[in-house]
Amino acid sequence: MFCFQCQEAAGGRGCTIRGVCGKNEGVAKLQDLLIYTLKGISDVVVKGKIKKDELESLNPEMFSSLFMTITNANFDADAIENQIKKMISVRDRLKEKAEAVDFHDAATFQVNSREEMLEKAGTIGVLATENEDIRSLREMIIYGIKGMAAYAEHAKNIGKEDPEVSNFIYEALAATLDDSLTVDQLVSLTLKTGEHGVKVMALLDEANTSKYGNPEITEVNIGVRNNPAILVSGHDLTDLEQLLEQTKGTGVDVYTHGEMLPAHYYPYFKKYDNFVGNYGNSWWKQLSEFETFNGPILFTTNCIVPPRNEDVRKRIFTTGSSGYPGCKHIEADENGKKDFSEIIELAKTLPAPAEIESGSIVGGFAHNQVMALADKVVDAVKSGAIKKFFVMAGCDGRMKSREYYTEFAKKLPSDTVILTAGCAKYRYNKLNLGDIGGIPRVLDAGQCNDSYSLAVIALKLKEVFGLDDINKLPIAYNIAWYEQKAVIVLLALLYLGVKNIHLGPTLPSFLSPNVAKVLVKEFGISGIGTVEEDIEAFMG
Numbered sequence: 001m002f003c004f005q006c007q008e009a010a011g012g013r014g015c016t017i018r019g020v021c022g023k024n025e026g027v028a029k030l031q032d033l034l035i036y037t038l039k040g041i042s043d044v045v046v047k048g049k050i051k052k053d054e055l056e057s058l059n060p061e062m063f064s065s066l067f068m069t070i071t072n073a074n075f076d077a078d079a080i081e082n083q084i085k086k087m088i089s090v091r092d093r094l095k096e097k098a099e100a101v102d103f104h105d106a107a108t109f110q111v112n113s114r115e116e117m118l119e120k121a122g123t124i125g126v127l128a129t130e131n132e133d134i135r136s137l138r139e140m141i142i143y144g145i146k147g148m149a150a151y152a153e154h155a156k157n158i159g160k161e162d163p164e165v166s167n168f169i170y171e172a173l174a175a176t177l178d179d180s181l182t183v184d185q186l187v188s189l190t191l192k193t194g195e196h197g198v199k200v201m202a203l204l205d206e207a208n209t210s211k212y213g214n215p216e217i218t219e220v221n222i223g224v225r226n227n228p229a230i231l232v233s234g235h236d237l238t239d240l241e242q243l244l245e246q247t248k249g250t251g252v253d254v255y256t257h258g259e260m261l262p263a264h265y266y267p268y269f270k271k272y273d274n275f276v277g278n279y280g281n282s283w284w285k286q287l288s289e290f291e292t293f294n295g296p297i298l299f300t301t302n303c304i305v306p307p308r309n310e311d312v313r314k315r316i317f318t319t320g321s322s323g324y325p326g327c328k329h330i331e332a333d334e335n336g337k338k339d340f341s342e343i344i345e346l347a348k349t350l351p352a353p354a355e356i357e358s359g360s361i362v363g364g365f366a367h368n369q370v371m372a373l374a375d376k377v378v379d380a381v382k383s384g385a386i387k388k389f390f391v392m393a394g395c396d397g398r399m400k401s402r403e404y405y406t407e408f409a410k411k412l413p414s415d416t417v418i419l420t421a422g423c424a425k426y427r428y429n430k431l432n433l434g435d436i437g438g439i440p441r442v443l444d445a446g447q448c449n450d451s452y453s454l455a456v457i458a459l460k461l462k463e464v465f466g467l468d469d470i471n472k473l474p475i476a477y478n479i480a481w482y483e484q485k486a487v488i489v490l491l492a493l494l495y496l497g498v499k500n501i502h503l504g505p506t507l508p509s510f511l512s513p514n515v516a517k518v519l520v521k522e523f524g525i526s527g528i529g530t531v532e533e534d535i536e537a538f539m540g
């Protein structure tokens with residue numbers, strides 16, 4: 001196996017024996033083959049000039065196949081094998097409708113057993129592209145597409161789709177098979193990926209807010225009550241909605257974990273009086289937090305950490321694109337309905353969560369809420385009460401070097417405000433950093449996809465201040481990344497023209513030295529240094 005798609009890639013180069021994430025060689029290879037099959041489908045769609053209306057039922061399968069290969073989403077070899085088989089048969093049916101042309105091997109290979117799949121996978125992985133710059137760009141595009149597909153899947157679950165996004169996924173995946181493309185052409189495809197990243201995040205924002213309302217300032221309880229409960233993790237709000245509907249009146253409480261915390265900010269979910277609060281912290285703390293939670297856990301997406309404890313494993317359920325061997329997977333019926341009764345019944349037999357924290361945290365600062373405070377914000381900037389905003393969106397992770405972000409937040413001058421989104425927030429959202437004239441110093445917009453809100457806020461401020469360049473705003477970007485959704489967020493920011501982003505805790509292993517040079521030269525991207533040096537440089 002060879003995988004270098006996330007920030008924890010072994011040795012800063014790539015995982016070759018087993019993933020740091022816990023993914024074994026078999027799963028890694030099956031994921032590679034699934035991606036290869038999707039490239040084959042894309043080859044058929046693009047070269048075979050498949051009509052767009054033929055793709056309607058295929059799009060959701062593309063999204064969820066891509067999502068299954070995102071870091072920490074799916075560790076279940078059987079589920080991935082089944083998806084490969086399904087997508088090969090989709091591919092072959094599609095070929096019957098395609099204009100006859102010379103298709104790539106990805107569109108024609110056949111495999112009949114797990115052994116054959118693993119053998120084939122050994123020939124088509126990341127390292128099959130020999131030129132390291134082409135490999136770097138191809139992979140960066142593919143990782144961006146994975147993130148894009150994740151957001152497209154959430155939007156689709158709410159009934160929203162943007163054909164430009166879905167069509168681009170085929171175009172980009174097919175392009176990663178094309179040996180005639182030059183480095184320059186792949187660089188421009190990378191930016192085009194960012195452009196579609198903006199589109200998909202706008203789409204998901206529209207889907208979420210049209211269904212669940214605009215996030216608003218909300219105090220979220222981080223303590224517990226004395227009822228049996230279910231913990232819901234991941235990012236999918238439609239799963240949460242169904243779970244809340246089904247637990248209503250049962251005496252079973254629901255808590256969020258990790259990236260599901262921002263669900264509390266939506267007006268729609270406030271009507272459920274069993275929707276109690278957020279339990280714990282970001283994804284990588286789940287091993288201990290799931291033990292003390294006591295009740296069942298529902299994963300709607302990543303990030304799953306392989307459970308060490310058999311008692312915890314028995315309480316884990318997955319749905320959507322997530323999966324873990326030995327954990328029950330809840331499928332949707334043809335109307336998208338999911339039956340969570342088994343989880344609810346299990347919850348009733350288990351003790352209430354043990355309290356690990358108490359009090360509350362405040363969030364809900366997505367674009368609509370921040371714009372409602374625009375006058376206050378603009379005045380504070382004009383008067384000098386706020387000197388600078390720091391966008392510190394992205395992901396958290398288990399590396400010790402991420403303590404940098406807590407230190408950074410603590411040491412920032414008191415006339416600065418942190419704009420955050422994604423699970424990165426857990427490094428500083430409980431620090432009590434105070435407020436500036438009533439504006440909290442940590443403004444949480446929501447999940448990683450809500451980084452879109454931060455871009456909208458920046459663009460609106462640019463308008464308010466009458467600036468011709470987003471980079472003239474008093475906003476600095478110190479972003480933490482972990483998996484492929486962060487890649488699409490980063491590409492989206494680059495597409496919007498944001499310069500001088502600091503990216504940490506380490507730069508992606510998939511950037512070849514030459515590709516890294518382009519990012520430095522064209523966009524001023526850099527890594528992180530020490531907290532003191534970085535703050536000095538940012539404030540100067």
Ligand code: FSO
Binds near residue numbers: 396483
């Ligand atoms: Fe985090 Fe995991 Fe949202 Fe990611 S929980 S790391 S970028 O899945 O999706 O921020």
Ligand code: SF4
Binds near residue numbers: 005009010018019023
């Ligand atoms: Fe390694 Fe990350 Fe790939 Fe897992 S997803 S195998 S940790 S690079």
